[in-house]
Amino acid sequence: MSEPMVKAEQVHKSFGRVEVLKGISLQVKPSEVMCLLGPSGSGKSTFLRCINHLESIDAGRLWVDGELVGYRQSGDKLHELRDSEVARKRSEIGMVFQRFNLFPHMTALENVTQAPIVVRRQPKDEARATARALLERVGIGEREDSYPAQLSGGQQQRVAIARALAMSPKLMLFDEPTSALDPELVGEVLDVMRQLARDGMTMIVVTHEIGFAREVGDTVVFMDGGVVVETGVPREVFAGPRHERTKAFLSKVL
Helix, strand or coil: CCCCCEEEEEEEEEECCEEEEEEEEEEECCCCEEEEECCCCCCHHHHHHHHCCCCCCCEEEEEECCEECCEEEECCEEEECCHHHHHHHHCCEEEECCCCCCCCCCCHHHHHHHHHHHCCCCCHHHHHHHHHHHHHHCCCHHHCCCCHHHCCHHHHHHHHHHHHHCCCCCEEEEECCCCCCCHHHHHHHHHHHHHHHHCCCCEEEECCCHHHHHHHCCEEEEEECCEEEEEECHHHHHHCCCCHHHHHHHHHHC
């Protein structure tokens, strides 16, 4: 059995007095696609942000590829890593947000080459060659000189995916990547994600796209109220959910 790529044990997170995560425990194997489903406010996006330490956790443990996220352990105590160490670890995890967060003053090509050049000190020519290949891979190679404002939402999101892939991540996190798109543009982004799954990328996807979760997901996790309510393979969860809360949710979205 290979070590899990992601392992969470009793992860808790609060914002002020509001407890958002109430003890999340789960594992994601290498090359697995896990889809997180649940109503708004259930803690899905917060959990995703904890995985790459955009949010620190209040209790529990989180590992990515066998290493604690954001901390090192000495005896029974956790010590938060320095910002430079956190940034280095975070560079191994790609994240794609609802909003594309592209630099508006940079072309698609420049957006994709920025992090490898600045963070990884990759030579410019090498970074540009990689970026061109990635833009081709996501289906917009011909738009490398376009600025974000000249691209559709679907094209911008595909540039954002290429930008994340440019850092050669071991894990990709997607936070509702199609929720800000017009319906006719959703398919082109999901097609890129399907291909990533076929290529063996480990992915955690927060999504409301039930068809994608059913077709591409290896595991579906239903969250509500900051806890994992139900976990299983898609065909079992969608065809015969065990928990009443899961049934009620799926009855509204299927």
